[in-house]
Amino acid sequence: MRTRGSLFRILGLCLLAGALVAGTLLPVVALAGVVTNEASETVESLSAELADEPPPLVTTITDRNGDPVATLYDQYRIPTAAEEISDAMKWALISVEDRRFYEHHGVDWKGTVRAALNNTSGGDTQGASTLTQQYVKNYLINVIYRNDKAGQQRAQETSITRKLAEARIAIQLETTMSKDEILVGYLNVVEFSRQVYGVGAAARSYFGTTPDKLTVAQGALLAGMANNPSIYDPWSHPERALERRDFVIDKMVENRKLSEEDAERVKDEPLGVLPDGPDKPAANCVGAGPENGFFCQYVEDYLLEHGMKKDDLYTGGYTIRTTMDPVANHAAKESAEQQVDKTEENVANTLSLVKPGKDRHEVVALAANRDYGPDAAAGQTEFALPSAISNVTGTGSSYKVFTAAAAMERGVAGIHDTVQSPSRHVSDVFVGGGEQCPTVARGTRAYCVTNASEGGSGSMTLQTALQTSPNTAFVILEEQAGMRAVLDMANRLGMRKTMASNAATGGAPDPDAESAEARQSQLEFFGPSENSPGKGSFTLGVSPTSGLELANVAATILSGGVWCPPTPIGEITDRDGKPRPLQEEQCEQAVPEGLANTLAVGMSKDDLPGGTAHAAAQGVGWNRPMIGKTGTTQHNGSAAFVGGTPQLAGAAMVFRPDRPYGGLVDGGPGNVRATDxxxxxxxxxxxPARTWFGAVSKILEGQEVLPLPAADPRYERVN
Known part of the structure; x- marks a missing residue:
């Protein structure tokens, strides 16, 4: 790979050098005057555009073990060395395109002048370009100007000026590259049909073979296509392709590279291309398949967010080793689909898993009940359900974790302190309640809240409140800690994109939105302002959420309060095998380690009797120390479970992705539906809890049972 990449760069340098100095090498006796001056100007113009730009290559995405998962590309090309191309292929091309290839020095002057004069006088258009000249033209069209239609037109216009410019560069090219290098370079750059470039990709996708095994018939078909790929496409125009192939075979006979007897035998062979079009990998994350596509999509999104340009990603020939654990990803997909059928209308069930750590938070799995892909009728979607801010109705009481952490940090309550949990609470801090809430000013109602059936009443420790999840206790703690502190805690622990997103839609704030409220980030929307004390509903998890960020919150807590970006990247190497650095956010101590460790202890009872996730844990025989918190939104339209062990953290969410507002009915595994x-x-x-426990119990099977960190007395009791 490194040698081939160097060869392509040599061409770029040769083109540039040729454009600058080849004016001294062009015979001007017969073609002097204005024509030569115009050609010189054209070459100088090209010299400003030609650079060390190698041909687009395929980027390969792998799992953490290095096994390929997907390919990303703009041009499907497999670099091929000279010894990897059959002689039949080489001689077929030379015979039909440039039989004097090994005799001239880049330009067939007699043929070039004849063709140029004929074209100028209005006769039939003639080519007469050597393979060296065609190499230059193809490099310009397929590499330098591949995204520039005007440049591509200039590179192939039928004019004397263009021919002379091309000739000057071709002459210089032959002084710096051997004939074999030029031939192989051409075969690596030339376009075939259907986004297939180069003989390596063509051999594989047309015939299911490698270029060293190309037969005379196969080589002749490909050599014939190079003249006009669309016209001679063997699937769209098989008769034309066959006629052209046989024409090339006849040229091989004329060039004494094939006997007449063998030629007639080869002509009897069918085209031999694979049925149903070329066999080539998908050009994007669809190729990762229904199970791995969501992870691939996150890799692409992550790289683009961290400075890589999409064109570079799709043409750079990178090898991107990700952090995806194929065993974990399969278990996550299997568990998500066991709970909710992939074709269930308007129900998405997702699971995101992150590995805790103080130097990295590696994403190991991203899965959904739905398959990744373009066929919606088959339950597929290309929307990044597990990683994007896709759950627009929220994750309910899982957000109470942020209120608990803020209260602990501000000295309001420790995990063993008693907190109040009345059955109903009318806030004297927050406003914005419904008709059932008392009026506190003209047109303004107080914020009031009651406990759901899963909550308690009276008073209890903060640890028990995290286990049983009473609404009133956390709204009271939110009042005492302060809205700004709670929002800041959510951001610090990991909800960074979520808190920066638009509160109404879950997307980026819309600068064109009509109302000021619609343009606000969630930090602004829920936070206190000059005219508002803040919105107390935040702790009840009513806002759009990224499941991956929620999983990373658990990873931050289990990493001693160290936040790291949830990264899917293990290593990136370029086409030459050299590391490609990526600027990622630095890990940071988001909260004191003692606070994080004590919060983990405070969240350690959810899987035990009395905890909201106890039934799900019992269903898989769970017996490991863990943290956990469930959440359910109003009307039971979405729900979540966030949890983790020292080895693995994660979050599961179930929600309505298409028509968000309404209820969900859980009739048991495989029997979940959206209501009208x-x-x-x-x-x-x-x-959600069954999804999380179903996957994580299998992933951790056989691994060491690790304890949670010890609590810090400073955060156990602060009163």
């Missing part, structure tokens, strides 16, 4: 109205019976301890 607002009623439902979904809770975080049902589908």
């Amino acid at each position: 109205g607002d009623s439902g019976n979904m809770f975080g301890g049902k589908t």
Whole structure:
């Protein structure tokens, strides 16, 4: 790969050098005057555009073990060395395009002048370009000007000026590259049909073979196509392709590279291309398949967000080793689909898994019940359900973790301190309640909240409140800690894109939105302002959420309070095998280690009797120390479970992706549906918790049972 990449760069340098100095090498006796001056100007113009730009190559995405997962490309090309191309292929091309290839020095002057004069006088258009000249033209069209239609037209216009410019560069090229290098360079750059470039890709996708095994018939078909790929496409125009192939075979006979007897035998062979079009990999994350596509999509999104240009990603020939654990990703997909059928209308069930650590938070799995792909009728989607801010109705009480952490940090309550949990609470801080709430000023109602059936009443420790999830306790703690502190805690622990997103849609704030509220980030929307004390509903998880970021919150807590970006990247190497650095955010101590460790202990009871996830944990025989928190939104329209062990953290979410507002009904594994109205019976301890425990129990099977960190007394009791 490194040698081939160097060869391509040599061409770029040769083109540039040729454009600058080849004016001294062009015979001007017969073609002097204005024509030569115009050609010189054209060459100088080209010299400003030609650079050390290698041909586009395929970028390969692999799992953490280095096994390929997907390919990304603009041009499907497999670099091929001279010894990897059959003689039949080489001689077929030379015979039909440039039989004097090994005799001239880049330009067939007699043929070039004849063709140029004929074209200028209005006769039939003639080519007479040597393979060296065609190499230059193809390099300009397929590499330098591949995204420039005007440049491509200039590179192939039928004019004396263009022919002379091309000739000057070709002459210089032959002084710096051997004939074999030029021939192989051409065979690596030339376009065939259907986004297939170069003989390596053509051999594989047309015939299911490698270029060293190309037969006379196969080589003749490909050599004939190079003249006009679309016209001689063997699937669209098989009769034309066959006629052209046989023409090339006749030229091989004329060039004494094939006997007449062998030629007639070869002509009897069918085209021999693979049925149903070329066999080539998908050009994007669809090629990762229904199971791995979501992870591939996150890799692409992550790289683009961290400075890589999409064109570079799709043409750079990189090898991107990701952090995806294929075993974990399969278990996550299997568990998500066991709970919710992939074709269930308007129900998405996702699971994101992250490995805790103080120097990296590696994403190991991203899965959904739906398959990744373009066929919606088959339950497929290309929307990044597990990683994007896709759940627009929220994750419910899982956000109470941020209120608990803020209260602990500000000295409001430790995990063993008693907190109040009345059955109903009318806030004297927040406003914005519904008609059932008392009026506190003209046109303004107080914010009031009641406990769901899974909550308690009276008073309890903060640890028990995290286990049983009473709404009133956390709204009261939110009042005491302060809205700004709670929002800041959510951002610090990991909800960074989520908190920066638009509160109404889950997307980036829209600068063109009509209302100021619609342009606000969630930090602004829920936070206190000059005219508002903040919105107390934040702790109840009513806002759009990224499941991956929620998983990373658990990873931050289990990493001693160290936040790291949830990265899918293990290593990136370029086409020459050299490392390609990526600027990622630095890990940071988001909260004191003692606070994080104590919060983990505070969240350690959800899987035990009395906890909201106890039934799901019991269903898989769970017996490991863990942290956990369930959440359910109003009308039971979405729910979540966030949890983790020292080895693995994650979050599962179930929600309505297409028509968000309404209820979800959980009738058990494989029997979850969206309702037409607002009623439902979904809770975080049902589908989401079963999804999380179903996957994580299998992934951790056989691994060491590790304890949670010890609590810090400073955060156990602060009163």
